[in-house]
Amino acid sequence: MSSVRETLRAELGAAVLSARGEGLDSVLVLDAGAVPGALARAQALGCNVLVDITCVDHLRWVPAGRGTPSHPDRMPRWELPKPPSRFKLVYRLMALDAGQGAVRERLALECWLEGDAGPASARSLWPNADWLEREVWDMFGVRFSDRPDIKRILMYEEFVGHPLRKDYPIGKRQPLLGVDDGAAPAALSDEELRPSPGGKRP
Amino acid sequence: MRLMDVVDSELLPGVITTRIDDAVGWARKYSIFTYPFVTACCGMEFMSTACSHYDLDRFGAAFPRFSPRQADVLMVVGTISHKMAPVLRRIYEQMASPKWVVAFGVCTCTGGFYDNYATVQGIDKIVPVDVYIPGCPPRPEAVLKGLMLLQEKIRKQGWKGQ
Numbered sequence: 121m122s123s124v125r126e127t128l129r130a131e132l133g134a135a136v137l138s139a140r141g142e143g144l145d146s147v148l149v150l151d152a153g154a155v156p157g158a159l160a161r162a163q164a165l166g167c168n169v170l171v172d173i174t175c176v177d178h179l180r181w182v183p184a185g186r187g188t189p190s191h192p193d194r195m196p197r198w199e200l201p202k203p204p205s206r207f208k209l210v211y212r213l214m215a216l217d218a219g220q221g222a223v224r225e226r227l228a229l230e231c232w233l234e235g236d237a238g239p240a241s242a243r244s245l246w247p248n249a250d251w252l253e254r255e256v257w258d259m260f261g262v263r264f265s266d267r268p269d270i271k272r273i274l275m276y277e278e279f280v281g282h283p284l285r286k287d288y289p290i291g292k293r294q295p296l297l298g299v300d301d302g303a304a305p306a307a308l309s310d311e312e313l314r315p316s317p318g319g320k321r322p
Numbered sequence: 323m324r325l326m327d328v329v330d331s332e333l334l335p336g337v338i339t340t341r342i343d344d345a346v347g348w349a350r351k352y353s354i355f356t357y358p359f360v361t362a363c364c365g366m367e368f369m370s371t372a373c374s375h376y377d378l379d380r381f382g383a384a385f386p387r388f389s390p391r392q393a394d395v396l397m398v399v400g401t402i403s404h405k406m407a408p409v410l411r412r413i414y415e416q417m418a419s420p421k422w423v424v425a426f427g428v429c430t431c432t433g434g435f436y437d438n439y440a441t442v443q444g445i446d447k448i449v450p451v452d453v454y455i456p457g458c459p460p461r462p463e464a465v466l467k468g469l470m471l472l473q474e475k476i477r478k479q480g481w482k483g484q
């Protein structure tokens with residue numbers, strides 16, 4: 121029985137940029153444009169559970185041999201390839217045999233985004249993608265192309281910026297009530313200060 | 323004992339004289355209705371304190387009210403996020419005077435180790451706090467100590483409260 125991973129790889133051809141990992145740690149890196157189709161196909165091939173959608177911010181990539189800005193003498197332990205862009209979106213899928221209670225396959229589909237433009241929503245495939253995408257928008261500011269009115273899920277509507285981005289100031293506090301903690305550094309960048317879509321708190 | 327000067331008089335056996343202030347303070351300190359505002363892991367310790375092993379009932383504080391209008395003491399138990407802060411403030415404002423607030427655990431006292439974008443760095447930035455109980459979570463003994471400190475405060479405040 122060929123795995124979902126191998127079937128997808130064969131079907132998508134050049135849209136699969138690379139593959140790594142084995143067994144339950146399999147990862148396919150896809151071209152961003154191929155993601156919605158690949159997700160639909162993965163579901164048809166048996167990936168009935170969307171475990172997670174998450175994102176990685178590669179803003180602070182440091183070339184090997186240069187050390188980090190704060191520790192110039194501290195070399196990275198291994199050379200990481202230069203990321204093609206800043207945000208990497210990760211879909212973690214699982215083929216669960218509910219009758220047997222057995223995981224038949226786990227597969228992660230990754231794609232590098234252009235700017236903060238994400239692919240189309242996966243809500244029609246797995247309803248739980250709704251909340252996961254809202255979380256990715258809230259924490260990383262990734263926009264899903266067909267959800268212009270997406271709402272935050274963890275933070276409140278008045279919150280400015282996306283706190284898990286690497287350039288979100290770590291000491292920044294935005295209290296809804298009460299005094300600020302005084303630790304707020306410089307204002308957020310224009311990018312960060314873009315107002316969040318969605319309605320105001322009533 | 324000033325609170326209850328027992329007059330063991332032959333004229334009035336069984337009669338107690340006291341000041342109204344002391345009597346009200348004494349009565350209030352043994353009839354605390356708590357509103358448990360439980361948001362996180364400290365809640366487990368609050369439950370264990372409230373149950374029979376440690377027995378909050380001994381202090382007259384065992385009766386949780388889940389309507390703020392019927393509660394005297396707001397027990398804030400667990401991490402308060404900025405998103406939750408307006409709710410906590412509203413609950414506090416809905417309580418009738420006299421009312422007291424207990425910050426239960428370091429998360430409520432200072433934010434604890436959640437020194438981040440999401441967590442209120444101490445609920446005293448939103449509501450006035452009467453007793454801080456540190457610990458992550460505080461042991462039931464610490465909670466009882468905090469409760470006794472609060473009772474002492476309530477007694478001293480007398481009928482005015484606050």
Ligand code: SF4
Binds near residue numbers: 362
């Ligand atoms: S003080 Fe510790 S135990 Fe209590 S809510 Fe915070 S993290 Fe949890």
